[in-house]
Amino acid sequence: xxxxxxxxxxxxxxxxxxxxxxxxxxxxxxxxxxxxxxxxxxxxxxxxxxxxxxxxxxxxxxxxxxxxxxxxxxxxxxxxxxxxxxxxxxxxxxxxxxxxxxxxxxxxxxxxxxxxxxxxxxxxxxxxxxxxxxxxxxxxxxxxxxxxxxxxxxxxxxxxxxxxxxxxxxxxxxxxxxxxxxxxxxxxxxxxxxxxxxxxxxxxxxxxxxxxxxxxxxxxxxxxxxxxxxxxxxxxxxxxxxxxxxxxxxxxxxxxxxxxxxxxxxxxxxx
Amino acid sequence: xxxxxxxxxxxxxxxxxxxxxxxxxxxxxxxxxxxxxxxxxxxxxxxxxxxxxxxxxxxxxxxxxxxxxxxxxxxxxxxxxxxxxxxxxxxxxxxxxxxxxxxxxxxxxxxxxxxxxxxxxxxxxxxxxxxxxxxxxxxxxxxxxxxxxxxxxxxxxxxxxxxxxxxxxxxxxxxxxxxxxxxxxxxxxxxxxxxxxxxxxxxxxxxxxxxxxxxxxxxxxxxxxxxxxxxxxxxxxxxxxxxxxxxxxxxxxxxxxxxxxxxxxxxxxxxxxx
Numbered sequence: 420x421x422x423x424x425x426x427x428x429x430x431x432x433x434x435x436x437x438x439x440x441x442x443x444x445x446x447x448x449x450x451x452x453x454x455x456x457x458x459x460x461x462x463x464x465x466x467x468x469x470x471x472x473x474x475x476x477x478x479x480x481x482x483x484x485x486x487x488x489x490x491x492x493x494x495x496x497x498x499x500x501x502x503x504x505x506x507x508x509x510x511x512x513x514x515x516x517x518x519x520x521x522x523x524x525x526x527x528x529x530x531x532x533x534x535x536x537x538x539x540x541x542x543x544x545x546x547x548x549x550x551x552x553x554x555x556x557x558x559x560x561x562x563x564x565x566x567x568x569x570x571x572x573x574x575x576x577x578x579x580x581x582x583x584x585x586x587x588x589x590x591x592x593x594x595x596x597x598x599x600x601x602x603x604x605x606x607x608x609x610x611x612x613x614x615x616x617x618x619x620x621x622x623x624x625x626x627x628x629x630x631x632x633x634x635x636x637x638x639x640x641x642x643x644x645x646x647x648x649x650x651x652x653x654x655x656x657x658x659x660x661x662x663x664x665x666x667x668x669x670x671x672x673x674x675x676x677x678x679x680x681x682x683x684x685x686x687x688x689x690x
Numbered sequence: 691x692x693x694x695x696x697x698x699x700x701x702x703x704x705x706x707x708x709x710x711x712x713x714x715x716x717x718x719x720x721x722x723x724x725x726x727x728x729x730x731x732x733x734x735x736x737x738x739x740x741x742x743x744x745x746x747x748x749x750x751x752x753x754x755x756x757x758x759x760x761x762x763x764x765x766x767x768x769x770x771x772x773x774x775x776x777x778x779x780x781x782x783x784x785x786x787x788x789x790x791x792x793x794x795x796x797x798x799x800x801x802x803x804x805x806x807x808x809x810x811x812x813x814x815x816x817x818x819x820x821x822x823x824x825x826x827x828x829x830x831x832x833x834x835x836x837x838x839x840x841x842x843x844x845x846x847x848x849x850x851x852x853x854x855x856x857x858x859x860x861x862x863x864x865x866x867x868x869x870x871x872x873x874x875x876x877x878x879x880x881x882x883x884x885x886x887x888x889x890x891x892x893x894x895x896x897x898x899x900x901x902x903x904x905x906x907x908x909x910x911x912x913x914x915x916x917x918x919x920x921x922x923x924x925x926x927x928x929x930x931x932x933x934x935x936x937x938x939x940x941x942x943x944x945x946x947x948x949x950x951x952x953x954x955x956x957x958x959x960x961x962x963x964x
Binding site: 480481482500501502504505506508510512514515516525526529530557558559570573574577583 | 855857858860861862863864865866867868871875876879880882954955956957
C-alpha cells in the first residue's frame with residue numbers, strides 16, 4: 420500500500436486488558452476503532468474520561484501494545500515507539516538537567532552522530548516558540564506554559580511524520596492555553612504537520628480540529644466523526660471570532676449533549 | 691530614660707514557620723555554646739575525677755598534641771584510606787546492580803529476595819568469618835566496611851532509580867532513543883543528583899563502622915589510637931579521637947553537599963522564576 424508522508428491510518432483497533440490481577444478483571448478498553456488523517460490534518464480525540472482516547476494515542480505512539488487491528492503512519496506499521504511519531508505529554512517532560520536549547524536539540528543529538536550541525540533547526544524552533552532569549556535557562560526556571568512550549572519544540576525539531584499530544588494544555592491556565600493553541604496551529608499549518616491530539620475541552624477540539632472523533636464510553640468506540648468546516652480559517656483567528664460564529668454554538672451544544680449522555684451511561688454502568 | 695538598642699525579632703514557635711538565616715546561625719551557635727558550657731562546668735566542678743572526665747578545653751589541647759607530637763595524621767590517613775577504598779568498591783558493585791534493578795522490574799524480581807535479607811545481617815557479626823578468611827590485615831577491615839554499606843547502597847540506588855518519572859523515559863523513546871540511550875542518558879542521568887545524596891548519607895554509615903573495624907588487631911587508624919588510649923586510661927585521647935571522627939564526618943558531608951551544588955546547577959533551590 421502506498422501512502423503519503425504523514426498519513427495516519429487506524430484500522431479496526433481494539434485494546435484488551437487481560438486482567439491478570441485479582442482486582443482487575445479482563446476488560447475491553449477500545450472496540451474496533453478506525454480513524455484516518457491525511458498529511459497536515461489535525462485530528463482530535465474527544466470524549467469523557469475513561470473512554471480510551473489516551474490509550475489510542477499511546478498505541479499510535481507505540482507505548483501501548485495493539486490487541487487487534489493495525490495502525491500505520493506514512494504507510495509503516497506501528498510496532499513500538501519511534502522518532503517518526505513525536506509525543507507531547509500533559510505533565511512536564513523537559514529533561515531538568517538540560518537547558519532549553521539542549522532539550523530542543525535532544526532528539527537530533529541522539530539520532531545523529533554528528534553534533535552541532537543541527538543548530539539551524541534548533542534555532543528555528545526556539546524562535547518559533549518565542550523562547551530564543553531563554554535558550555540557556557533550565558526548565559526549572561520556566562513557567563508551565565514555557566515548559567510545554569519546550570516540549571512541543573523538542574518534538575517538532577526532531578522532524579516527526581506526525582505530532583501526538585496528550586492533553587498538552589490541560590495543566591495551563593485558560594489565557595496561556597489559548598495562546599498555546601494558536602501558536603501550535605500556526606506552526607503545524609506552516610510545516611504541514613499531521614497532528615493527533617487528545618482533549619476533553621470541547622472548545623479546544625472545535626478550535627484546533629479538522630476532524631474530531633467523539634468517543635463513547637466502555638468499551639471505547641468512535642460514536643461520531645465531526646468535521647468543523649464552518650467559518651473556514653476565520654474560525655482559527657481568535658477566540659472572539661470563533662464564538663461569534665453561530666455554527667460554533669450549535670456544534671458546541673451538540674457535543675456537550677453527547678458528553679452528558681455518555682456521562683449518564685457511565686454512571687448507569689457502574690451503578 | 692534609656693531604651694535598649696534595636697533587637698532582632700524574637701524567635702516565635704509555630705508549626706512550619708520558616709527561620710531566617712541569622713536566626714538559624716544564632717540558634718545553632720547557642721546550642722553548641724550551651725553543650726560545651728555544661729560539659730566544661732561539669733568537668734571542672736569536681737563531680738568526677740578529671741582524669742576520667744576531662745573538660746572540652748583539655749580534649750582540644752590533647753588533639754593538638756596528638757597531631758603535633760604523636761603523628762596522629764598517619765592514623766587519620768589510614769582510616770580515611772580504609773573508608774575510601776571500601777566505599778569505592780561497594781559503590782562500584784552496587785551501582786550497576788542498583789540501576790538495573792531500579793530500571794527493570796524483572797531484574798529486581800530476581801535479585802531482591804537475595805539482597806533484602808542481607809541488609810538485616812549485622813556486618814560486625816561477620817568479623818570472625820572475615821578474620822578466618824582474610825586474616826587480620828587491611829583486607830579484612832575493608833571487607834567489613836564493604837559489608838556494612840553495600841546492601842543498603844544497592845537498595846537505595848534501586849529505589850531511587852525506580853522513581854525516575856515514566857514520562858521522561860517515554861518522551862525519550864518517542865524521540866527515537868534506544869534502550870541503551872534511555873538507560874544511560876535518561877534513567878541514570880536523572881538519578882545522578884540522588885546518587886550523590888545517597889553517597890553522602892551512606893558514607894556517614896561507613897564512617898560509624900570504622901571504629902568497629904579498627905578495634906580488632908590494628909596498629910594504625912583512629913580506632914586503633916582510641917583503643918590504645920583506653921588501655922592507658924587516657925580519656926582525653928579517647929575523646930579527642932571521637933571528636934576527630936565527628937569532624938571528618940562533618941567535612942565529608944559538607945564536601946558532598948558542595949559537590950551536589952556545584953555539579954547540578956539545575957537542582958538548586960530557586961527563588962526566581964522567569
